[in-house]
Amino acid sequence: MAEISFHDINCELGRRTAPRLEQRLTTEEVSLALNYAGIERALAYHAMAKEYDPREGNDALVEIVRDNRIFEPCFVILPEATGEFPYGDALIRYLADGGAAAVRLFPKSHGYGLGQTWCSTMFGALAEKGVPVLIELAESSWDEIDGVLTHNPRLNLVVVRAGYRNARWMYPMLNAHKGLYLETSVMMTYMLFEDVTERFGAERLIFGTALPDCSPAAAIAPILYCDIDDADKDLIASGGAKRLLWKGVGS
Amino acid sequence: MSDVWQKVRSGLGLADELVIDCHTHMGPWYNFHIPKDPGPVGMIAAMDRGGVDNVVCAPHVGIGPDPTLANKLVAEAHTRFAERFMCYITVSPRHLESEMLGELERWCGQPGFVGIKIHPGTHEYPADGPNYAPMWRFADENGLPVLIHTWESSRECGPLMFVALGKEFPGAKIILGHSGGTSNGMDQAMEAAREHENLFLDLTSSWLPYGKLEELCGIVGAERVLFGTDLPFVDCLAQIGRVAEARISDDDKRLVFGLNAKRVFGC
Numbered sequence: 001m002a003e004i005s006f007h008d009i010n011c012e013l014g015r016r017t018a019p020r021l022e023q024r025l026t027t028e029e030v031s032l033a034l035n036y037a038g039i040e041r042a043l044a045y046h047a048m049a050k051e052y053d054p055r056e057g058n059d060a061l062v063e064i065v066r067d068n069r070i071f072e073p074c075f076v077i078l079p080e081a082t083g084e085f086p087y088g089d090a091l092i093r094y095l096a097d098g099g100a101a102a103v104r105l106f107p108k109s110h111g112y113g114l115g116q117t118w119c120s121t122m123f124g125a126l127a128e129k130g131v132p133v134l135i136e137l138a139e140s141s142w143d144e145i146d147g148v149l150t151h152n153p154r155l156n157l158v159v160v161r162a163g164y165r166n167a168r169w170m171y172p173m174l175n176a177h178k179g180l181y182l183e184t185s186v187m188m189t190y191m192l193f194e195d196v197t198e199r200f201g202a203e204r205l206i207f208g209t210a211l212p213d214c215s216p217a218a219a220i221a222p223i224l225y226c227d228i229d230d231a232d233k234d235l236i237a238s239g240g241a242k243r244l245l246w247k248g249v250g251s
Numbered sequence: 252m253s254d255v256w257q258k259v260r261s262g263l264g265l266a267d268e269l270v271i272d273c274h275t276h277m278g279p280w281y282n283f284h285i286p287k288d289p290g291p292v293g294m295i296a297a298m299d300r301g302g303v304d305n306v307v308c309a310p311h312v313g314i315g316p317d318p319t320l321a322n323k324l325v326a327e328a329h330t331r332f333a334e335r336f337m338c339y340i341t342v343s344p345r346h347l348e349s350e351m352l353g354e355l356e357r358w359c360g361q362p363g364f365v366g367i368k369i370h371p372g373t374h375e376y377p378a379d380g381p382n383y384a385p386m387w388r389f390a391d392e393n394g395l396p397v398l399i400h401t402w403e404s405s406r407e408c409g410p411l412m413f414v415a416l417g418k419e420f421p422g423a424k425i426i427l428g429h430s431g432g433t434s435n436g437m438d439q440a441m442e443a444a445r446e447h448e449n450l451f452l453d454l455t456s457s458w459l460p461y462g463k464l465e466e467l468c469g470i471v472g473a474e475r476v477l478f479g480t481d482l483p484f485v486d487c488l489a490q491i492g493r494v495a496e497a498r499i500s501d502d503d504k505r506l507v508f509g510l511n512a513k514r515v516f517g518c
Contacts (some may be wrong), residue, residue, distance in 0.1 A: 004262075019432055022462030033461070036262055037496060131517035164457055164485045165283035186458045190483040191297060211461065217256070218459040219494025224262055224301045230408075 004230070006220060008034065008042040009102070009134070009162050009245070010183050010208025013064055013071065016047040025212040027064055036072060037216035039209065040171065040238070042071050043245065045104045049076035049139055054085070054110075061190065062098050072245070074134065075100040079112055079122045087121050092129050092249060099248035101245040102158075104134040114144050116151055126163035127155040131246045134183070136160045142169040156181065156244060164189040175199045181244065184236065185210035185219050188213070191224035202232035206240045254408070255504045266517050268323035269509030271305050272487060274398060274479030275427055276308040277324060288344065289483040291328040295335055297482060298330035301491045304509070305335055306482065307516060311399070314504030315339030319350070322358055337518060338366035339398060344382035345375075351382075355389045365516040366424075367394035371407035373400075391420035396515050398426040399452065403436030410440040417447035421517030424515055425453045426477060427458040437467065444471045451515060454507070455479035459493040464507075473503035477511050486491050 011034075013027050025033065034042055046064070048056020051240075054076040065071045075095055080087035086094055095103065103126065105114070112118045114135075126133055133146065137159055149157060160183040162170065167189060168243060173180055174196070182196070185208040196205055209216040223237050258263065276460075278289055282516045287293050289311075298306065309330065313321025316343040325338040340358045342351045357366045367390055378399055390397045401408045410431040417425050430452040431440035437452075444450040452475060453465055467476050478494060479489035494507055512518070 020460075020462075022466055023460065024460075100254050167284035167286060171284075188457055188485040188489050190281075190285050190289065190486045191287040191293075192486065213458075213461060213492040215459045215464075215496065217492035217496030218260075218489040219492070221259060221301070221495070222486060222488040224259070225264065225488050225491070227296070227300055 004098055004224065004233050004237045006037075007208055007241040008209045008211070008216070009043040009158065009241050010185050011042040011071070012047055012059060013044045013210045014047040015080050017051045017138055024211045027068060031070055031209055033211060033216055034209075039216060039219055039220070040070070042169040043074045043101055043210070043241070045074040045076055046069045050106050050109060052197055058098060065099065068224045073099050073102045074102045074104050076106065077103050077122070078110060079118050080140050081118065088125050091122065091125050092131070095246070096130060096249045102132045102134055106136070106139050108139040114148050119148070120151070123152045123155055127152050128157070129246070129249070132156040132158060132244050134158045137162045142173065143169050146173055146176070149173070149179055153177070153179065155179050156242070158230050159182050160208065161186050161210060163187070169178055169194070171199070174204055181206050181240070183208040184223070193222055194228055197228045202228060202235040203240050206244065207237050210218070252499050253495075253504070255501045256495045265491065265495070265508065268302065268505060269513065270303045270478065271509040271512035272298070272306040272480050272482060273426065273477040273512050273516075274453050275308045275417040275482045276314070276484050277308055277328065280311045280484060281315070282501065285483055291332055291336065293461070294483055298335065298485060301488050303487055305337060305518070307339060307365060307398070307512070309339040309341045314370035314373050314400070318343045319354060320507060322354055325361065325404060326358070326361065333363065336338060336363065337365045337516065338363045339366050340364055341368045342386050343374050344380060348382070348385055352385055352389070355386065358429060359389075359393060359395070365518060366398060368398045370400045371416060372402060372405065374409065377407045377412070379416055387416065387420045390423035392422060394422050394424070397425040398427055398428050401427045401429055401436070402432040402438065403439060410436060410443045413450055414443050414446040417449050421449060424449055424451060426453050426515070428479070429452045429455050432456065434463060436465055441467060441470045444475060450475070451511070451514045452476045453479040454490060454494070455481045457481070457485050459489055464493060464497045465499055468499050468507070473506045474511060476507045477500055477515065478508050
């Protein structure tokens with residue numbers, strides 16, 4: 001087996017409201033866990049951006065990333081209607097200035113919908129500039145995500161933490177939407193890596209760990225040992241993330 | 252770095268380690284798609300990817316409507332692949348007691364049969380209810396392992412109810428499937444296992460919480476933690492990574508991966 005490098009796109013940093021003791025990791029401990037598992041890079045958001053205030057969380061994340069080069073920022077943002085976040089070019093400048101490689105939305109936790117009424121301007125700007133959007137399945141629904149991609153066919157959207165009962169939902173959507181990607185941390189469906197690779201291509205699967213909630217090795221082993229060729233394993237483990245993540249204005 | 256983790260991380264796998272999966276099924280399931288072949292041949296291919304030597308199996312149909320069919324199917328799988336499949340006798344509390352006892356007596360002692368499987372969740376009946384009593388007496392008298400689906404605080408199968416069952420039926424080896432499922436459920440499973448030495452913890456889980464395996468081994472002892480995956484309900488590979496990378500000794504990993512199951516099932 002060729003050496004495979006891993007690039008995590010689903011990592012959380014910072015203090016959380018109610019962490020379990022065994023999952024209450026400092027940034028250094030998350031970094032060590034990634035290192036021990038042999039993961040070279042991690043796209044991370046800050047827990048404060050989800051559980052307190054997106055702007056303050058994003059600012060805290062930028063500080064962390066400055067001193068920990070293993071991490072790259074994933075900014076949490078909101079739609080613009082309430083005036084809490086900019087829109088259009090100003091939104092893109094905000095992301096570029098912070099070095100964000102992607103954005104993450106928490107519509108259920110933050111109290112808004114993903115439909116056109118709430119997010120059309122935001123998704124339009126992100127799609128135009130090629131900024132990928134990460135959304136945890138528990139924060140939305142397959143129906144709602146189907147609507148987002150139908151109205152924004154150029155948007156790259158990664159569904160995060162889709163568990164093992166989802167193939168009947170996912171497969172028609174992978175057929176219908178070229179911009180749909182699936183993060184793999186808890187994707188424990190039997191032989192799913194083989195089946196999705198065969199039907200839709202390995203580039204639709206993007207490696208993630210769900211640290212500090214989940215074991216990073218549990219995310220790595222299915223890619224190392226699934227029955228697909230090494231080039232496809234590379235795509236899932238890191239190639240897809242490198243291609244998908246935003247490199248800034250003008251990229 | 253741990254030798255076991257180094258082998259797994261470098262792609263060498265667990266070919267030279269004993270790996271016994273104590274919690275598997277077989278065949279399709281109604282409310283989601285299982286890709287590829289979930290039958291014995293497909294399962295062996297799935298097991299071979301990660302170095303799983305042997306599984307103890309209760310086909311899906313048995314935790315659903317027809318345990319009798321499940322017992323026939325797993326007996327056939329053992330006949331075809333004796334080195335790869337061991338068998339649970341699956342029973343349901345929702346049909347006649349005579350059927351339950353008939354299945355237990357028919358299959359106990361037959362080649363490959365090493366324990367009993369019950370699923371109080373899908374059968375919607377509490378594990379300590381009277382319809383299960385003949386099964387518990389049978390397991391107790393015959394010294395059999397019983398794998399039970401358990402879940403946090405469930406009336407049917409919350410881990411804490413097995414403290415009393417363990418005391419009442421000391422001859423049975425009670426395996427708490429999923430160790431209570433959630434992180435809180437795992438806390439309850441650990442509490443129960445500390446109360447009674449004949450309770451064992453099965454790792455099967457559809458998500459693998461960071462740090463919890465270390466806690467299970469630290470509090471209850473690695474000698475009572477069993478490797479399980481739910482194959483093919485879910486895949487087995489993630490669980491292999493989780494155990495291999497855990498911050499426990501390699502000796503403890505070997506107990507969890509297979510040596511404990513070898514002792515508990517007498518195989």
